[in-house]
Amino acid sequence: MKIIKTYLDYAATTPVDPRVLKAMLPYFTEKFGNSVSLHTFGQEAKKALEKTRSIMAKALNAKDKNEIIFTSSATESNNLAIKGIAFANKNKGKHIIISSIEHSCVLNSAEWLEKQGFKVTKIKVDKYGLIDPKEIEKAIKKDTILVSIIHANNEIGTIEPIEEIGKICEKKKVYFHTDAVQSFAKIPIDVQKMKIDLLTASSHKLYGPKGAALLYIKKGTKIEPLIHGGGHEFGLRASTVNIPAIVGFGKAVEICEKEMKKESKRQIKLRDKLINGVLKKIPDSYLNGHPKKRLPNNTNFRFDYIEGEAIIMDLNSYGIAGSTGSACSSEKLEPSHVLLACGLRPEQVHGSVRLTIGRWTKKEDIDYLLKTLPKTIEKLRKLSPYVQ
Amino acid sequence: MYNKKVLQHFKSPHNFGKIKNPDGIGKVGNIICGDVMWIYIKIGNNKKEEEIIKDIKFETYGCVAALASSSMVTDLAKGKTIKQALKINQEEVLKSLNGLHPIKMHCSILAVDALLEAIYNYLIKNKRIISEELKKHHERIEREEKIIEEKYKEWTQIEEKIHDSKE
Numbered sequence: 186m187k188i189i190k191t192y193l194d195y196a197a198t199t200p201v202d203p204r205v206l207k208a209m210l211p212y213f214t215e216k217f218g219n220s221v222s223l224h225t226f227g228q229e230a231k232k233a234l235e236k237t238r239s240i241m242a243k244a245l246n247a248k249d250k251n252e253i254i255f256t257s258s259a260t261e262s263n264n265l266a267i268k269g270i271a272f273a274n275k276n277k278g279k280h281i282i283i284s285s286i287e288h289s290c291v292l293n294s295a296e297w298l299e300k301q302g303f304k305v306t307k308i309k310v311d312k313y314g315l316i317d318p319k320e321i322e323k324a325i326k327k328d329t330i331l332v333s334i335i336h337a338n339n340e341i342g343t344i345e346p347i348e349e350i351g352k353i354c355e356k357k358k359v360y361f362h363t364d365a366v367q368s369f370a371k372i373p374i375d376v377q378k379m380k381i382d383l384l385t386a387s388s389h390k391l392y393g394p395k396g397a398a399l400l401y402i403k404k405g406t407k408i409e410p411l412i413h414g415g416g417h418e419f420g421l422r423a424s425t426v427n428i429p430a431i432v433g434f435g436k437a438v439e440i441c442e443k444e445m446k447k448e449s450k451r452q453i454k455l456r457d458k459l460i461n462g463v464l465k466k467i468p469d470s471y472l473n474g475h476p477k478k479r480l481p482n483n484t485n486f487r488f489d490y491i492e493g494e495a496i497i498m499d500l501n502s503y504g505i506a507g508s509t510g511s512a513c514s515s516e517k518l519e520p521s522h523v524l525l526a527c528g529l530r531p532e533q534v535h536g537s538v539r540l541t542i543g544r545w546t547k548k549e550d551i552d553y554l555l556k557t558l559p560k561t562i563e564k565l566r567k568l569s570p571y572v573q
Numbered sequence: 574m575y576n577k578k579v580l581q582h583f584k585s586p587h588n589f590g591k592i593k594n595p596d597g598i599g600k601v602g603n604i605i606c607g608d609v610m611w612i613y614i615k616i617g618n619n620k621k622e623e624e625i626i627k628d629i630k631f632e633t634y635g636c637v638a639a640l641a642s643s644s645m646v647t648d649l650a651k652g653k654t655i656k657q658a659l660k661i662n663q664e665e666v667l668k669s670l671n672g673l674h675p676i677k678m679h680c681s682i683l684a685v686d687a688l689l690e691a692i693y694n695y696l697i698k699n700k701r702i703i704s705e706e707l708k709k710h711h712e713r714i715e716r717e718e719k720i721i722e723e724k725y726k727e728w729t730q731i732e733e734k735i736h737d738s739k740e
Contacts, residue, residue, distance in 0.1 A: 492635050494637060495583070498636075499584070513639075514636070531605045531607075532605060569632060570609055570632035
């Protein structure tokens with residue numbers, strides 16, 4: 186069989202769009218200045234930085250471009266949001282609310298704060314990974330300082346009701362942070378309408394380069410920096426600013442915003458073709474996550490009687506790239522906390538596979554996957570003691 | 574993550590499937606942890622009238638390393654006398670696979686466990702003398718299974734249901 190390279194792991198990372206790369210290139214060479222220098226070189230870099238800040242503010246509908254600060258990664262942005270709010274507001278209270286399906290950088294930041302004397306409540310989700318905003322309202326106490334809820338989950342693609350959650354937090358006067366890494370510039374976000382105080386987004390998930398991310402911080406929010414130094418990014422994130430990556434991030438967001446409507450429609454069509462095809466063609470297969478409230482590019486399945494790493498590696502031998510929530514593929518040998526939180530049993534989590542599509546996924550890729558995956562599943566089931 | 578040899582055994586595993594009316598079965602691992610290996614053996618005699626593993630097959634639920642280790646351990650044991658087969662250890666499986674990532678080492682232990690359990694099962698069924706070493710080995714596996722069962726009590730009951738409905 187001819188091997189076609191089929192990348193279906195766009196939720197992990199994306200290739201840089203050639204238009205983005207073109208926009209970045211001058212900032213490595215002739216426009217190399219340090220954005221804090223006073224001379225022409227520095228000011229040229231500064232101008233590019235501020236232009237990108239405006240692009241981001243517009244995409245989020247932020248009031249002021251200075252509510253955007255740039256960081257090196259979504260992990261850094263989430264760390265800054267959670268620890269920064271905790272440190273700056275500990276006199277008000279030491280209680281933080283997150284969900285049980287946050288990305289590990291939110292989860293581990295919160296758990297680290299627990300060791301520093303903070304209290305953390307983890308809101309449970311239903312079988313689709315949905316959060317009930319009422320549960321958050323119930324969990325907010327007098328000493329609650331922050332609610333951090335993921336906008337769209339990275340594993341199962343479930344889109345959370347963040348506007349409702351935002352309104353609750355506004356009413357209760359608690360800071361609301363959302364990790365929008367998978368959703369930003371892919372589905373509409375409006376920080377004012379959704380009552381968001383802090384928002385994390387990342388470049389490499391939307392066809393920009395790795396090494397750039399942002400944190401939206403609403404004006405007036407009390408937050409402590411984690412990195413101290415030369416006062417960059419309004420004193421909230423010292424470090425020489427990574428201008429080429431940030432310029433690329435900006436260009437990538439511009440493209441995504443311009444193409445969002447058309448692209449999400451196209452992706453939803455492909456996604457549903459993939460979902461329906463898999464469920465129809467493969468017995469004992471199930472969809473993880475919400476059937477409707479779902480990112481346009483996310484699919485996540487589980488297959489009984491077999492293990493996900495083996496599925497991924499067999500697909501890989503046919504040139505198809507995907508990922509799994511199985512313990513066997515994780516460094517800690519623990520099954521995905523997201524799928525467990527949805528109520529799946531560990532063995533169901535081991536048999537789960539995430540396939541995420543993107544800008545360059547074509548109908549032919551889905552056809553190829555739908556031709557290959559049933560064979561992979563059948564082959565591995567033949568080896569399994571649980572199948573007759 | 575995986576070398577060529579491991580991937581070869583994963584893509585085209587040797588000796589997989591069931592043996593009808595096996596002389597011994599070894600069942601190890603736990604689906605909750607993500608690895609389950611069943612090894613079936615059929616015993617025969619060689620020209621010197623020594624008992625040998627005439628046929629061996631495996632069924633494995635697990636990752637690439639688990640499947641490759643199962644394939645390799647059955648390759649190593651096939652045709653060997655029981656005495657020789659009992660000497661197969663983790664190091665030999667690892668060496669034959671040209672190594673596994675440290676995080677996957679347990680898969681090779683599990684494969685050896687499944688083989689030794691199958692032999693133990695045959696010897697016990699036929700009321701043979703069992704060496705101290707093999708007895709200790711069997712007791713360790715039983716102990717470990719109990720620990721896991723205790724840890725995942727709630728899950729294990731569900732697992733048994735899956736077994737029952739499939740058998």
